[in-house]
Amino acid sequence: MHISQPALTRRIQELESEYGAELFEGAGKGMTPTEAGLLLQVRARQIVNLDNAVRHELESAGEGLAGMVRIGCVETNGAHALARWQRSWRCLHPRTRVEIDSADSDDLKAHLDAGAIDAALLLGPVEATKYQNVPLPRETAVTTGMFEGFPLMLPHRHILRDAFKEWFGESASRMTVGAS
Numbered sequence: 001m002h003i004s005q006p007a008l009t010r011r012i013q014e015l016e017s018e019y020g021a022e023l024f025e026g027a028g029k030g031m032t033p034t035e036a037g038l039l040l041q042v043r044a045r046q047i048v049n050l051d052n053a054v055r056h057e058l059e060s061a062g063e064g065l066a067g068m069v070r071i072g073c074v075e076t077n078g079a080h081a082l083a084r085w086q087r088s089w090r091c092l093h094p095r096t097r098v099e100i101d102s103a104d105s106d107d108l109k110a111h112l113d114a115g116a117i118d119a120a121l122l123l124g125p126v127e128a129t130k131y132q133n134v135p136l137p138r139e140t141a142v143t144t145g146m147f148e149g150f151p152l153m154l155p156h157r158h159i160l161r162d163a164f165k166e167w168f169g170e171s172a173s174r175m176t177v178g179a180s
Contacts, residue, residue: 015040046116066095072108072120073100082121102157148174 003011016023023037033041053068069089073079086098101108101117108120148171165172 046114065093068097068099069119070099070101070117072111072117072122073102074105074108074121074123075102076121076123078121078123145171 012023019036019040021036022034023040024031024033056067071082073082082100089096089098101111103111105122105124105126108117108122109126111117112120168175
């Protein structure tokens with residue numbers, strides 16, 4: 001980190017004083033973050049990511065739509081509709097990137113409220129006054145053939161990626177991952 005131990009200790013004390021919370025617990029020579037420290041770490045990463053996104057968007061201003069679109073999706077067949085949308089989106093806006101966050105509906109609503117994602121595919125009841133509802137077409141079944149020719153958006157978690165590969169079977173080698 002290129003900072004001396006006394007300077008680091010002083011800065012941690014300043015942060016703890018500023019936020020009114022203990023951020024680390026000492027354990028011999030090591031330190032572990034408290035719940036408040038972990039929350040600060042998550043929020044700091046969000047701030048850095050947002051700053052990077054704003055810088056990229058401002059640098060690209062006037063050159064067409066560019067930047068990151070963050071979409072949350074519950075792990076259902078709604079992801080198929082999202083894959084179709086992403087293919088069209090990439091053709092229309094090649095200078096954008098799509099990031100998919102897979103989680104349950106409650107977590108995705110919290111991410112929407114916090115501004116961590118731009119849109120979400122949700123299941124279950126949603127407050128109509130709080131979110132714009134866009135109904136999706138209903139499919140009677142989902143088959144691996146529906147995914148061929150479309151860039152797939154797979155979850156970050158390896159256990160789920162492995163499950164998709166198993167589900168796709170022999171056709172997995174013909175699939176293209178476009179986002180995760």
